[in-house]
Amino acid sequence: MSQESARKILVAVAWPYCNGDLHIGHIAGAYLPADIFARYQRLRGNDVLMVSGSDTHGTPITVHAEELGISPREVIDRYHPRILELWQKFGISFDLFTETDTENHWQVTQDFFLTHLHNDYIYKAEMEQLFCLDCQRFLADRYVEGTCPYCGYPHARGDQCDNCGRTLDSIELINPHCKICGGTNLEHRKTEHFFLDLGKLNPPLVDWINDGQKEHWRPSVLNFARAQLESGELHGRPITRDIKWGIPVPLPGYEQKSIYVWYDAVIGYLAASKEWSQNVGRPEAWREWWQQPEARSFYFIGKDNIPFHAIIWPGMLIGYGGLNLPYDVPANEYLNVEGQQLSKSRHWVVEGLDVLERYDPDPWRYVLAANAPETQDIDFTWEEFVRRNNNELVATWGNLANRALSFCYKRFDGRVPTPGVLDQRDEALLALSAEAFDKVGALLDAVKLRNAITEVMGLAHEANRYLNEKEPWKRIKTDPAAAATTMYVCLQVIDRLKVLFLPFLPFSSQKLHTFLGYDDDIMGRQFVEKYKETEREHLALRYDGSALAERWEPTTLAPGQPLRKPAPLFVKLDESIAEAETARMLAHLG
């Protein structure tokens, strides 16, 4: 392994709207890749800070609240704990997963706003908005419905038409009506708002995207950002709106307005880093990830978020000054299910918490990593899920561990056999397993997770091949010492595979760790804590990996080490479940 010193790695993950349960598309797109990457970097000895939180602002929350007849805060209190539960059950190891309705987040956001204003990257301008005369309020995007001017769909929202997918400006709608009172007593009214001056940020952003240090970016992300920036057509974007739920504009006279959710959500990365620093009792620690020049930040997002993370957020950081810009934005494409795009409104979803009621997390982690949507949209099918679980995870890796452990447990007195002299074949396999750390590590550093897990699985195949060639079950009758050597080599490789698989399959690697006779913790501990600020309190998820016993390097298994009674690492699934799960989904399809 390389001897370079620990590097600060910020793993920033998209902030999910806190208005419902998350589905496997969210997980495959951002959270799982981020977790695999973070776990690997920790094993590697780097200092990882992985942050995100529930996005509690914006109209998706307030609309949902009004539908249920409860307050926005109650919506958050309903779903935020469920998101925390999902991360724990799925093993998504956030150092801090918080939310945006905190005093800290408000403060950091308002500081950003005032600094942008002071640095002259914010200007004021008037714009036309729809105003409901009956409700006496402005109607932000989702509070108005009407006929789409492009496709004629009668239920288009003020921000987007769900039928043709176009983004809209609410004043474009034909026959608009207020979604609150249902009335059509609307008028166009001028309203003053603050705008982020992206036009002014365009030139420095072009310099940044062309600084010659973006070769490791995914082409789709880099091409998109570069094309947008080089067009030179960035224009001011409103950062306030006429809505009460949100972060107050920190200036007198704007009490009826709030900061637009897109502006405060991305600031969450910094706010959460600061909150984490407070929580661990080192209030200035965040600077190590945000200000050290050699620190690296990785933003794990879905492709719909590329404009915000590869253009707008870097622009905001430039406008603020003194903070590191993204080192990489490994955005994923979409995960479709059974040929259709996931959609909450159409009830075409596979929800994370729901499937964990019926299946273990590691099969999901395996399937979603082995077929991650890194280069294009991916079609997830239940048949594929069962197949990959049964024919790859169970058959290749689970069975390798089980056949070797069972054999040693029964025939070698429940201990790691003591090897004799190693032959060429033994040495070759051990060398291969040692080299895998560099090979897989390089792929993980480059965020090529699918290639990485395929590589690890390839080593498991090789170990199966080795066993078949050596036939220790035959040799033990004629030459027990040779069989012992073979089984030692095999267990040694399995012990290394355990580490190589650890970022991907933490639960089963931990289980295997104990079967191999170890007692310590290799996956870390997740816990939820309640944090009290001056007036508010919130729940947040934390992670403690300080006691991690493993490193990303070839292990050495001690001969004679007592083994524990082995059991299969993974459950084989009945093929009928594919049909059952698909039928279940079709039944809910709206």
Added chain:
RNA sequence: GGCGGCGUAGCUCAGUCGGUAGAGCAAACGGCUCAUAAUCGUUGGGUCACAGGUUCAAGUCCUGUCGCCGCCA
């Protein structure tokens, strides 16, 4: 409408700098019996969406067409 991406084996997907098309699964045959009927080996299978162009050479670069996806207006 503008911009960007995608279209590769029956299925799901790789394919770096242009150099005779790859993996897994599915199918067929064989070996083994330690293991969750798991494993290991062998074999078959492609007009790289379509039409042009550049080149000694194109899945890869360029132009156009068709289809799908996303972003922006």
